Amino acid sequence: MISYIYIIILLIETIHASTYLLPLSKCPREDSLRKCLDQYIKGTLNYRDDFLVYSADLEVEYNQRIIHFPVAFIHPIDVLDVQNAIKCGIELDYPIVARSGGHSYEGYGIGDKDCYLVVDLVNFNKTTINVTSQTAIIETGNKLNSLYYSVNQYGFASPGGVCPFIGVGGLITGGGVGFLNRKFGFSSDNILDAQIVLANGTVVNNAKKYPELLWAIRGAGNAGYGIITTLTLRIYPIPKVVTSLTFIYDWDQIPLLISVMNQFGNNFHQNLTLLISIVKFKTYIDGIYLGSADELQPHVQEFIKLTKPKSVSYSENDLYNLLTRSSESFNETGSFKVKSFFINSDGLSGKGVQHLMKFIESFECEFRIEIILLGGGRVNEIMRNETAFVHRGFMNHMVIKAVEPSEMCLQNLEFFSHYFQQKYTNYESYQNLIDRQLDNWQCRYYRENFEKLVEIKRKYDPYNVFHWNQSIPINTEISCFQ
Numbered sequence: 001m002i003s004y005i006y007i008i009i010l011l012i013e014t015i016h017a018s019t020y021l022l023p024l025s026k027c028p029r030e031d032s033l034r035k036c037l038d039q040y041i042k043g044t045l046n047y048r049d050d051f052l053v054y055s056a057d058l059e060v061e062y063n064q065r066i067i068h069f070p071v072a073f074i075h076p077i078d079v080l081d082v083q084n085a086i087k088c089g090i091e092l093d094y095p096i097v098a099r100s101g102g103h104s105y106e107g108y109g110i111g112d113k114d115c116y117l118v119v120d121l122v123n124f125n126k127t128t129i130n131v132t133s134q135t136a137i138i139e140t141g142n143k144l145n146s147l148y149y150s151v152n153q154y155g156f157a158s159p160g161g162v163c164p165f166i167g168v169g170g171l172i173t174g175g176g177v178g179f180l181n182r183k184f185g186f187s188s189d190n191i192l193d194a195q196i197v198l199a200n201g202t203v204v205n206n207a208k209k210y211p212e213l214l215w216a217i218r219g220a221g222n223a224g225y226g227i228i229t230t231l232t233l234r235i236y237p238i239p240k241v242v243t244s245l246t247f248i249y250d251w252d253q254i255p256l257l258i259s260v261m262n263q264f265g266n267n268f269h270q271n272l273t274l275l276i277s278i279v280k281f282k283t284y285i286d287g288i289y290l291g292s293a294d295e296l297q298p299h300v301q302e303f304i305k306l307t308k309p310k311s312v313s314y315s316e317n318d319l320y321n322l323l324t325r326s327s328e329s330f331n332e333t334g335s336f337k338v339k340s341f342f343i344n345s346d347g348l349s350g351k352g353v354q355h356l357m358k359f360i361e362s363f364e365c366e367f368r369i370e371i372i373l374l375g376g377g378r379v380n381e382i383m384r385n386e387t388a389f390v391h392r393g394f395m396n397h398m399v400i401k402a403v404e405p406s407e408m409c410l411q412n413l414e415f416f417s418h419y420f421q422q423k424y425t426n427y428e429s430y431q432n433l434i435d436r437q438l439d440n441w442q443c444r445y446y447r448e449n450f451e452k453l454v455e456i457k458r459k460y461d462p463y464n465v466f467h468w469n470q471s472i473p474i475n476t477e478i479s480c481f482q
């Protein structure tokens with residue numbers, strides 16, 4: 001039996017204080033590992049005994065509900081550092097994991113238990129825009145907001161997510177659900193090429209020369225194929241001034257709102273994406289339209305007439321400002337649990353809405369529900385097997401996010417979600433809203449693409465160097481064909 005002695009580290013930051021109970025005992029072969037890393041890595045290495053910098057690295061994790069204690073955080077400054085980190089890790093039999101933005105909802109950017117070797121890509125922060133080829137070459141340690149900023153400067157857009165501080169490395173390779181999906185597809189649909197460091201240390205500079213590897217990282221690139229250092233993305237010219245809208249409703253208008261959305265969803269102009277948010281006891285719609293407010297209004301006139309919002313407002317600005325304007329609200333780390341649902345092409349039924357309302361009215365913890373419109377969008381014009389990202393043909397993606405959930409709330413959320421998914425929504429769930437409680441996650445995240453993903457994994461990481469609880473395995477007995 002190993003006995004742990006804990007010491008309490010209090011890291012006072014400007015915003016808030018965090019307490020970590022760091023195990024004082026060492027990881028296996030830790031001294032040899034450190035020797036190897038110290039010798040070969042040029043970037044900063046943060047070990048447990050350097051408490052302050054190590055704790056600051058733990059603080060990067062957005063979801064503080066799940067914290068493990070890696071053996072070290074490596075901050076490579078170039079690809080050679082990444083290669084050497086992998087070499088040292090393999091030589092001393094450590095599991096290795098990449099971290100870009102630290103926004104995994106299950107903390108998988110630091111592994112799924114103590115003593116992972118974390119390759120943090122924070123120094124991989126360059127972005128190059130090529131206007132002629134309409135591409136962005138972006139290093140994966142960037143946050144979405146720097147991608148938005150760079151493309152905006154040249155009058156372009158790239159589909160991302162709703163929160164601007166998510167890492168490019170995790171979000172784009174696992175899908176990317178946000179305001180421009182109806183027009184430009186999911187983020188992963190726009191990956192044209194990548195630089196990847198494989199498990200055997202080889203650097204693949206152009207993943208497009210390896211079609212199956214490129215196929216896999218467009219939807220499962222954050223599930224254990226290697227450490228992706230750079231992505232080449234297709235970007236799109238857009239108008240200089242675009243429009244955001246906000247419609248506010250009363251709580252009891254939710255059923256009406258959803259039924260009108262179901263009726264109109266597939267027919268909205270692709271330049272428009274709408275997102276319904278429900279918090280206790282408020283509901284509103286945010287939208288982005290690629291065009292002016294004058295051009296937008298005819299597209300939503302009928303919708304407004306039927307749903308009778310309590311207030312309607314439009315704001316014209318450049319896309320960067322609109323996507324990042326309420327940034328502060330996204331920045332607070334804390335404890336979260338999310339559940340993901342895809343809603344079939346008819347939309348959520350009246351009964352489904354009723355069931356949902358009953359649940360949230362009695363839910364004891366703070367929550368947030370976001371229902372984004374996908375119906376009639378570019379995302380649904382792409383085939384399910386064209387990339388590893390399988391989820392196509394849906395009206396909406398819906399997230400339920402519990403904030404600082406108690407044990408009781410977690411249990412109630414689990415129970416509800418299981419039933420709700422079975423009865424009212426599709427079988428599939430979104431892999432970027434990773435959820436360790438989800439049963440049959442392999443099929444829910446990847447469906448009929450799962451077996452091909454396993455085959456490709458076996459080819460590029462045959463010894464399963466990059467592994468954690470919900471990474472793609474090298475073998476499987478599961479078949480996800482319907």
Ligand SMILES: Cc1cc2nc3c(=O)[nH]c(=O)nc-3n(C[C@H](O)[C@H](O)[C@H](O)COP(=O)(O)OP(=O)(O)OC[C@H]3O[C@@H](n4cnc5c(N)ncnc54)[C@H](O)[C@@H]3O)c2cc1C
Binds near residue numbers: 100104433
């Ligand atoms: C507050 C919040 C809001 C969110 N909003 C949205 C949203 O609007 N739309 C949406 O689509 N998603 C959203 N997400 C989910 C988000 O897309 C995923 O959590 C995403 O995987 C996070 O990426 P990251 O790089 O920040 O995370 P990390 O924790 O760094 O990594 C996540 C996973 O990807 C792997 N990974 C990271 N970088 C690399 C790399 N360079 N090479 C290989 N593997 C890598 C990690 O090992 C880990 O398993 C949100 C998450 C949070 C916490």
Ligand SMILES: *[C@@H]1O[C@H](CO)[C@@H](O)[C@H](O)[C@H]1NC(C)=O
Binds near residue numbers: 122123124125
């Ligand atoms: C990018 O990373 C380098 C190396 O760590 C750092 O010096 C620089 O300040 C970073 N740039 C930005 C914009 O964060």
Ligand SMILES: *[C@@H]1O[C@H](CO)[C@@H](O)[C@H](O)[C@H]1NC(C)=O
Binds near residue numbers: 130131132133
């Ligand atoms: C931009 O793309 C064009 C067309 O593909 C290419 O000819 C050019 O060399 C690229 N520019 C840079 C600076 O890489």
Ligand SMILES: *[C@@H]1O[C@H](CO)[C@@H](O)[C@H](O)[C@H]1NC(C)=O
Binds near residue numbers: 238239271290291295
């Ligand atoms: C839709 O968006 C495109 C940019 O992608 C823009 O060129 C076009 O004018 C927009 N159309 C309308 C009707 O607003």
Ligand SMILES: *[C@@H]1O[C@H](CO)[C@@H](O)[C@H](O)[C@H]1NC(C)=O
Binds near residue numbers: 327331
């Ligand atoms: C939010 O956090 C990110 C880093 O995760 C930082 O770059 C940014 O400046 C912060 N923004 C605000 C508005 O606090």
Ligand SMILES: *[C@@H]1O[C@H](CO)[C@@H](O)[C@H](O)[C@H]1NC(C)=O
Binds near residue numbers: 383
């Ligand atoms: C997708 O499936 C179709 C048949 O259903 C097949 O013709 C096509 O080659 C597949 N595409 C890929 C990329 O596997």
Ligand SMILES: *[C@@H]1O[C@H](CO)[C@@H](O)[C@H](O)[C@H]1NC(C)=O
Binds near residue numbers: 459460
């Ligand atoms: C590493 O693996 C890749 C993919 O299987 C292969 O192409 C490459 O030759 C391997 N490199 C070495 C040094 O074995």
Ligand SMILES: *[C@@H]1O[C@H](CO)[C@@H](O)[C@H](O)[C@H]1NC(C)=O
Binds near residue numbers: 112113436
């Ligand atoms: C990993 O998954 C297994 C089975 O799915 C589960 O028993 C175990 O608790 C999980 N571990 C973590 C750290 O989530």
